[in-house]
Amino acid sequence: MSKLKSEQEYEKTAAFHFFRWLSGSKDPYLDNVEMKPQEEYKEEEATIQERMREQQMIRDKVYDTEKNKRLLFFRYFYRIMAVVFCVVLGGLLLVTVSYLPPTGRASKPDNNEVAARYIENGMQETGAVNVVTGMILTYRAFDTFGETNVLFIATCCVMIMLMAEDEELKKQELLNDRRYEPKNDAILQGVAAVLVPVIFIFGIYIVLNGHLSPGGGFSGGAAMGAGMILYVSAFGFKKTQRFFNEEVYKIAKVSALCVYGLVGIYYYVTGANGLDNHIPLGIPGHIISAGIIFPINICVGIEVACTMYAFYALFRRGGL
């Protein structure tokens, strides 16, 4: 028999505290830590005038080029040295480049056993016809995970800086949203209605065919994000929010990153490269093949598309 807890009993449990902390409804430091409110710094009239006078005096004495000959000399010296520095740096770099081994020579240090192995055994080991994607998403899946994390952190930073939390600010931004452009522009909407589906399908095609044809998660995601930006600028945020709002964004972005991480962990733990691969590779050339590349491509695509759209929306109106 399960016993239902009363409200007061539930409020004492750890779970209640945890979820309260998670949702941010109560600040744990409030009423517990002694805090001193900051006072506004006020300056007296006399000190301001004193400071201004001193600044003016310094300016007159130091920046008066007629009296200060050293400054005059330094200005010319600075300009000449800047040009000399640029020329020397450019020359140095060009000289260094001239010592680099020419492209395509067999003795180039670049041309080693790693590249040879990627090209010779790449298709067998990863199951991807497109060797580049095979390389990026299996041998170097960990690097790509780092890149995806960078995208995630970048959007978080932009959100911290540009997200409008205030209700009043939000209203103001909504009003400002389309202040400068013609509302419901017929030409733009007509073109967008034709182009957006094509761009979306092209993006999805690139993502899904990442292991077969040129492209992959990043390129396809960028194309999808660009399509979404076109849709938003043509039809406005209200119509976009019907299918892509903040909730959808949160779920899509976090779950894409988590799925990538889990698939990557599974792949590395059960035996990455050279060991037994527990994920079937399938037949090269089929759409569902190449083991982990297919799901990872989709994850990266979602991540990149969300990032591109979020950047635009946050720059534009401080919210999704």
Add this chain to the structure above:
Amino acid sequence: MQVFQYILLGFLVVCAISVSFSRKLLNSIMIFMSYSLVMSIIWICLESPDLAITEAAVGAGVTSVLFFVTLKKINAMEGIGEPAGPEKEKREAKEGAEGNE
């Protein structure tokens, strides 16, 4: 094909120099956009189509749109719509003064 690539490379140099020498920021962004587009064609000539797709989508598409939005945020777009802020007030004051005369 070789000649075509040299022409494109020439375009690239011209674009790169004129980005920094153009006076208006809007023109700079447009030239930067065309730089990315030329670059993506060069990627195709160098047989790396996946880079070309990314360059076209990110370089020519998203980056320039973000630049445009930023210009709009800081009211640096000239001649489009009504520039808000002190400039507009100045212009209005000027027009008012001329009207009075």
